[in-house]
Amino acid sequence: MASHIVGYPRMGPKRELKFALESFWDGKSSAEDLQKVSADLRSSIWKQMADAGIKHIPSNTFSYYDQVLDTTALLGAVPPRYGWNGGEIGFDTYFSMARGNASVPAMEMTKWFDTNYHFIVPELGPDVNFSYASHKAVEEYKEAKALGVDTVPVLVGPVSYLLLSKPAKGVEKTFSLLSLLPKILPIYKEVVSELKAAGASWIQFDEPTLVLDLESDKLQAFTGAYSELESALSGLNVLIETYFADVPAAAFKTLTSLKGVTAYGFDLVRGTKTLDLIKSEFPKGKYLFAGVVDGRNIWANDLSASLSTLKTLEGIVGKDKLVVSTSSSLLHTAVDLVNETKLDHEIKSWLAFAAQKIIEVNALAKALAGHKDEAFFSANAAAQASRKSSPRVTNEAVQKAAAALKGSDHRRATNVSARLDAQQKKLNLPILPTTTIGSFPQTIELRRVRREYKAKKISEEEYVKAIKEEIYKVVKLQEELDIDVLVHGEPERNDMVEYFGEQLSGFAFTANGWVQSYGSRCVKPPIIYGDVSRPKPMTVFWSSAAQSMTARPMKGMLTGPVTILNWSFVRNDQPRFETTYQIALAIKDEVEDLEKAGISVIQIDEAALREGLPLRKSEHAFYLDWAVHSFRITNSCVQDTTQIHTHMCYSNFNDIIHSIIDMDADVITIENSRSDEKLLSVFREGVKYGAGIGPGVYDIHSPRIPSTDEIADRINKMLAVLETNILWVNPDCGLKTRKYTEVKPALSNMVAAAKLLRTELASAK
Numbered sequence: 161m162a163s164h165i166v167g168y169p170r171m172g173p174k175r176e177l178k179f180a181l182e183s184f185w186d187g188k189s190s191a192e193d194l195q196k197v198s199a200d201l202r203s204s205i206w207k208q209m210a211d212a213g214i215k216h217i218p219s220n221t222f223s224y225y226d227q228v229l230d231t232t233a234l235l236g237a238v239p240p241r242y243g244w245n246g247g248e249i250g251f252d253t254y255f256s257m258a259r260g261n262a263s264v265p266a267m268e269m270t271k272w273f274d275t276n277y278h279f280i281v282p283e284l285g286p287d288v289n290f291s292y293a294s295h296k297a298v299e300e301y302k303e304a305k306a307l308g309v310d311t312v313p314v315l316v317g318p319v320s321y322l323l324l325s326k327p328a329k330g331v332e333k334t335f336s337l338l339s340l341l342p343k344i345l346p347i348y349k350e351v352v353s354e355l356k357a358a359g360a361s362w363i364q365f366d367e368p369t370l371v372l373d374l375e376s377d378k379l380q381a382f383t384g385a386y387s388e389l390e391s392a393l394s395g396l397n398v399l400i401e402t403y404f405a406d407v408p409a410a411a412f413k414t415l416t417s418l419k420g421v422t423a424y425g426f427d428l429v430r431g432t433k434t435l436d437l438i439k440s441e442f443p444k445g446k447y448l449f450a451g452v453v454d455g456r457n458i459w460a461n462d463l464s465a466s467l468s469t470l471k472t473l474e475g476i477v478g479k480d481k482l483v484v485s486t487s488s489s490l491l492h493t494a495v496d497l498v499n500e501t502k503l504d505h506e507i508k509s510w511l512a513f514a515a516q517k518i519i520e521v522n523a524l525a526k527a528l529a530g531h532k533d534e535a536f537f538s539a540n541a542a543a544q545a546s547r548k549s550s551p552r553v554t555n556e557a558v559q560k561a562a563a564a565l566k567g568s569d570h571r572r573a574t575n576v577s578a579r580l581d582a583q584q585k586k587l588n589l590p591i592l593p594t595t596t597i598g599s600f601p602q603t604i605e606l607r608r609v610r611r612e613y614k615a616k617k618i619s620e621e622e623y624v625k626a627i628k629e630e631i632y633k634v635v636k637l638q639e640e641l642d643i644d645v646l647v648h649g650e651p652e653r654n655d656m657v658e659y660f661g662e663q664l665s666g667f668a669f670t671a672n673g674w675v676q677s678y679g680s681r682c683v684k685p686p687i688i689y690g691d692v693s694r695p696k697p698m699t700v701f702w703s704s705a706a707q708s709m710t711a712r713p714m715k716g717m718l719t720g721p722v723t724i725l726n727w728s729f730v731r732n733d734q735p736r737f738e739t740t741y742q743i744a745l746a747i748k749d750e751v752e753d754l755e756k757a758g759i760s761v762i763q764i765d766e767a768a769l770r771e772g773l774p775l776r777k778s779e780h781a782f783y784l785d786w787a788v789h790s791f792r793i794t795n796s797c798v799q800d801t802t803q804i805h806t807h808m809c810y811s812n813f814n815d816i817i818h819s820i821i822d823m824d825a826d827v828i829t830i831e832n833s834r835s836d837e838k839l840l841s842v843f844r845e846g847v848k849y850g851a852g853i854g855p856g857v858y859d860i861h862s863p864r865i866p867s868t869d870e871i872a873d874r875i876n877k878m879l880a881v882l883e884t885n886i887l888w889v890n891p892d893c894g895l896k897t898r899k900y901t902e903v904k905p906a907l908s909n910m911v912a913a914a915k916l917l918r919t920e921l922a923s924a925k
Contacts, residue, residue: 161479161482161483161484161525161526161528161529162215162216162482162483162484162525163213163214163215163216163483163484163485163521163522163524163525164214164215164216164312164425164449164483164484164485164486164521165209165214165216165217165218165485165486165490165518165521166218166364166366166401166403166425166451166455166485166486166487166488166489166490167218167221167314167455167488167489167490167491168205168209168218168221168489168490168491168514169490169491169493169494169495169514169675169676170201170221170222170223170491170676171495171674171676171682172201172204172495173495173496173499173672174499174672175674175682176197176200176201177197177198177201177224177680178674178680178681178682179680180193180194180197180198181194181224181679181680182680184251185255185259185680191251194224194251198222198224199303201222202219202222202300202303202304203307205222206219206304206307206309206311207307207309208515208518209309209518210308210309212518212519212522213522213525213526214518214521214522215483215525216312216362216399216449216483216485217304217309217310217311217312218311218312218313218314218364219297219300219301219303219304219311219312219313219314220296220297220300220301220313220314220315221314221489221491222300224251224254224255225254225255225258225280225678225679226258226272226277226278226279226280226678226679227279227314227316227366228272228279228280228281228282228316228321228324229254229257229258229279229280230294230296230316231282231315231316231321232257232280232282233249233253233254233293233294233296234292234293234294234296234297234315234347234351235290235291235292235293235321235344235347236249236289236290236291236292236293236294236347237282237283237284237288237290238253238257238293239257239267239283239328241264242256242257242264246291246293247293248293248294248295249293249294257280258280258679259679259861259862259863260859260862260863260864261863261864262864264864265859265862265864266280266859266861266862266864267280267281267282267283268280268281268283268326269281269678269861271770271771273368273404273775274404274771274772274773274774274775275404275456275492275771276492276675276677276683276685276726276727276768276771277491277492277676277677277678278677278678279324279678281324281325281326282321282324282325282326283325283326283327283328283329284322284325284326284327284328284331284337284340285327285328285330285331285335286331286335286339286340288328288340288343290340290343290344290347291347292347292350292351295354297313297314297315297351297355298313298351298354298355298358300313301313301355301358301360302358305358305359310359310361311360312360312362312363312364312399313355313360313362313363313364314364314365314366314401315348315351315363315364315365315366316365316366317365317366317367317385317400318341318344318345318348318365318385318389319338319341319367319369319378319381319382319385320366320367320368320369320370321344322337322338322340322341322344322381323337323338323369323372323374323378324369325337338377338378338381341381341384341385341388342388345385345388345389348389348392349389349392352389352392352393352396353392355396356395356396360396361396361397362396362397362398362399363393363396363397363398363399364399364400364401364425365398365399365400365401366401366403367382367400367401367402367415368401368402368403368404370382370400370402370407370411370414370415371402371403371404371405371406371407371408371411371427371431371775371776372775372776373408373776373777374408374410374411376410379410379411379414380414382414382415382418383414383417383418383419386418386419386420386421387418387419387420389420390419390420391420393420393421394420397422397423397447398420398421398422398423399421399422399423399424399425399447399449400415400418400421400423400424400425401425401449402415402424402425402426402427402431403425403426403427403430403431403451403455403487403488403489404427404430404431404456404488404775405427405430405431405774405775405776406430406431406432406433406434406776407426407431407434407437408776409437412434412437412441413441416441416442416443416446417443421446422446422447423446423447423448423449423483424446424447424448424449425449425451425485426438426448426449426450426451427451427455427487427488428450428451428452428469428487429451429452429453429454429455429456429487430456430487431451431487435469435473438473438476438477439472439476442476442477445481446477446481447477447481447482447483448473448476448477448481448482448483449483449485450469450470450473450482450483450484450485451485451486451487451488452466452469452470452484452485452487452524453466453484453485453486453487453517453520453521453524454486454487454517455486455487455488455489455490455491455492455493455517456487456488456492456493457493457729457730457732458493458494458511458512458513458673458687458729459510459511459512459729459731459732460509460510460511460512460516460520460540460543460544461512461517461520461524461540462540462544463520463523463524463527463536463537463540463541464537464540464541464544466524467524467527467528467537470482470484470524470528471528474528479528482528483525484521484522484524484525484528485521486517486521490514490517490518491675491676492675493513493514493517493675494513494514494670494672494673494674494675494685495513495514495515495672495673495674496513496514496515496516496672497511497512497513497515497516498515499671499672500670500671500672500673501671502671503668503669503670503671504668506546506550506552507668507687507689509542509543509546510543510546510547510689511687513673523536523537547689547733548733550690552689552690553689553690553691553731553733554690554691555665555666555690555691555693557693558691558692558693558742558745559691559742561742561745562738562741562742562745565741565744565745565789565793569789569792570789570792570793570796571792571796571824572792572795572796572798572800572824573800574800576824576826576850576851577850578800579800579803579826580826580851580852580886582800582801583760583800583801583802583803583826585801586760586801587645587713587760587761587803589644589645589713590644590918591884591885591887591918591921592875592884592887592888592889592914592917592918592921593644593645593888593889593914594642594643594644594645594888594889594890594910594911594914595643595644595645595646595647595715595829595854595888595889595890596638596643596647596890596891596894596895596907597647597763597807597829597890597891597892597893597894597895598647598649598650598656598715598717598763598765598807598894599647599649599650599653599656599894599895599896600634600637600647600649600650600651600895600896600903601895601896601897601898601899601900601903602651602654602896602897603900606630606651607654609623609626609627610623610652610654627651627652627702628705630649630651631648631649631651631702631705631706631709632709634647634648634649634651635648635649635706635709635710635714636709637904638712639710639712641904641907641908641911642911642915643712643907643911644712644713645712645713645714645715645761646706646710646712646713646714646715647706647714647715647717648702648703648705648706648714648715648717650717650894650896652702654684655683655684656719656723656765656894657683657685657686657719657723657724657727657728658683658684658685658686659698659719660698660718660719660724661686661688661724661728662686663694663695663696663698664692664693664694664695664698664743664746665690665691665692665693665694665695666688666689666690666691666692666693666742667686667687667688667689667692667728668686668687668689669684669686669687670684670687672684673685673687678861681897683727685727685728685729686728686729687728687729688725688728688729688730688731688739689731690731691742692739692742692743692746693742693745693746694745694746694747694749694750697750697753698750699716699717699718699750699754700716700750700753700754700757703716703717703754703757703759704757704758704759707758707759713760713761714759714761715759715761715762715763715805716751716754716759716761716762716763717763717765718747718750718751718754718762718763718764718765718794719747719764719765719767720747720764720765720766720767720769720790720791720794720806721740721741721743721744721746721747721790721791721793721794722740722766722768722769722772722787722790722791723765723766723767723768723769724743724747725739725740725743725768725772726768726769726771726772727767727768737786737787737790740786740787740790741786741790741793743790744790744791744793744794745793747764747794748793748794748795748796748797751764751794751795751798752797752798755798755799755802759802760801760802760803761802761803761805762795762798762802762803762804762805763804763805763806763807764791764794764795764804764805764806764825765806765807766791766806766807766808766823767807767808767809767893768809769787769788769791769808769816770808770816771809772787773816780816784816784819787819788819788822788823791806791823791825792823792824795825803826803827804825804826804827805825805826805827805828805829805852806823806825806827806828806829807828807829807830807893808820808828808829808830808831809831809893814841814842817842817847817849818847821847821849821851824851825851826851826852827851827852827853827854827888828851828852828853828854829853829854829855829856829888829890830853830854830855830856831855831856831892831893832855832856832857832874832878832892833855833856833857833858833859833874833892840855840877840878840881840882843881843882849882849886850886851886852886852887852888853882853886853887853888854887854888854889854890855878856890856891856892856893857871857874857875857889857890857891857892857910857913858870858871858874858891858892858906858910859892860891860892860893860894860895860897860898860906861892861893861897863898863899863902865902865905865906865909866906866909866910867909868909868912868913868916869913871889871909871910871913872913872916872917875887875889875913875914875917876917879917884921889910889911889913889914890910891906891907891910
């Protein structure tokens with residue numbers, strides 16, 4: 161019985177790639193150094209899978225940034241502003257597209273489906289001259305083969321690549337991106353030809369857009385594309401991989417009818433309805449890659465249940481045509497549980513990271529082949545039983561409180577317009593008030609202080625003193641810059657979700673459970689294993705200390721319940737909305753304590769609300785109802801004079817703008833600059849927004865420093881569609897990943913732009 165892994169984490173067990181990338185970007189190491197680290201990581205990953213007995217091992221899933229940008233490089237689809245003149249795309253062009261450079265901004269970045277992973281959005285149009293400009297897929301296949309590992313090269317499929325793209329600036333928004341298929345398919349044929357010549361026997365095309373609600377013309381594009389590729393693919397086993405949701409019936413029919421395709425991969429964890437389609441419509445003689453091991457969470461697989469499912473599938477497709485697989489790439493999980501030496505033993509027994517999931521896949525494949533490891537299955541069953549019966553999972557008081565929430569809508573008593581008037585009387589802010597999103601740069605010294613405090617190398621008194629000194633510096637810098645509403649910079653927090661999870665019951669934490677978010681940015685999601693409550697205040701001490709340092713309003717900074725949920729590894733033994741309501745009650749307690757402590761502006765970030773939107777439209781309304789309700793629960797009892805802010809990150813918000821309005825926040829700050837100001841189009845189309853709003857005026861994910869005129873131009877575009885009295889001026893996101901040498905001039909220019917426009921608006925009256 162064969163086994164398969166869709167993809168694997170790239171950063172390495174100790175984030176080796178992260179540090180190599182940042183060293184290269186800072187000019188401290190060479191391209192050769194970066195390539196050496198990368199090659200060592202790939203080698204260890206391939207060897208690990210081979211040693212575990214995996215038959216179908218992926219290659220070309222490694223990336224220096226993301227797999228869609230890799231495909232843009234493969235196709236030579238470089239926007240003209242980067243000055244690329246042809247030939248093999250090198251690091252300068254590649255990283256300029258991802259991060260921008262001193263003279264040009266980066267390409268748009270957005271979320272990869274409903275995950276916290278990001279990708280760089282291709283910018284395409286009728287005039288793009290595609291060319292075969294990156295041989296990475298072939299080179300990595302050969303690299304693995306030289307190590308004695310025969311891999312399955314993985315490519316982002318041609319149709320999904322185009323469907324995930326956008327028309328370039330200056331191209332009509334109605335331009336059909338799928339009309340570019342005839343231009344890119346010849347390059348795919350070249351890649352396939354080279355892979356065949358190198359000895360590849362399998363190839364994997366990732367076509368995850370097949371799980372979306374696609375119109376018939378888009379489904380027909382799959383049929384046309386693979387018919388065109390059929391002759392080039394002759395002699396290869398071709399796997400089309402899907403993940404993250406059920407494949408709709410029409411898409412399933414299209415997929416299983418594609419010419420030249422010999423295997424289909426399905427997510428049977430999040431796509432359980434696909435099982436019914438497989439039972440009734442799976443084509444004879446084809447391979448089924450059954451994704452029964454969860455690629456997106458860290459819970460140990462219920463091996464007994466998975467084996468039962470696989471036996472059912474074996475009866476449908478045949479023993480020799482069933483392959484045990486992960487539900488998606490393991491990119492979305494932590495790397496290896498072996499590195500967690502301090503994790504609670506009982507909780508650790510409930511978990512499986514990427515390295516353990518490889519073993520689970522192989523154990524299931526061996527069991528199907530009649531070689532069941534009884535001891536391994538027995539230990540797994542004991543862990544499953546332990547988790548179900550553990551008293552640390554359940555808190556009856558929390559469950560009762562959450563259940564009681566369902567009888568109320570939890571709306572503030574006064575409408576937003578009246579609240580904004582009351583808040584303005586108290587805060588006395590200028591028009592176009594300036595603020596930042598929360599975090600300030602995390603310096604080496606600051607990280608050292610937090611690390612030493614955790615290691616008990618410095619006392620609590622020394623830690624508090626150091627953090628207060630950092631807050632004071634951040635406060636005084638903002639006053640010098642003349643920012644209107646201040647933040648304390650979050651020096652006590654390494655990660656916004658981890659920080660709150662550490663202070664809530666029902667959470668567990670890893671030492672090395674890092675997951676890639678974008679580029680070199682890694683996050684360490686907490687694990688929600690049980691019912692959630694707040695034992696004591698979490699932020700009041702630091703917010704109060706910061707407010708005492710200035711006469712200007714100081715924002716209390718919280719993470720919202722939906723974002724804590726979506727940026728955690730969530731328990732899978734109860735509905736997600738029930739866990740979210742529990743978190744909402746905990747945040748509500750914190751909001752009310754901040755208000756009592758004299759904090760007049762409280763930001764409750766819901767950066768990941770859009771990210772969690774289900775991929776199928778039929779499921780949107782239910783999700784948005786409980787997600788928005790959860791946010792309102794957190795602040796429904798505050799006074800009219802307390803200003804509630806929220807913040808949202810890189811995503812397409814236009815399709816949920818009415819739900820954003822329904823959140824009933826007083827002010828929302830929202831990503832705008834890196835996505836070509838797509839957000840503003842919704843207001844041009846007539847949506848009325850009466851609350852305060854701060855569409856980001858510059859992209860913080862790039863080291864580039866925008867000029868005052870550039871920012872002023874962005875603000876003017878906003879003023880064309882938004883009322884002057886509701887517009888705020890702020891960056892796109894928090895500043896923790898930037899350096900002070902970038903932050904100071906960028907914020908100075910931002911404030912200067914706001915003042916310039918205030919003067920112009922005043923003189924125009």
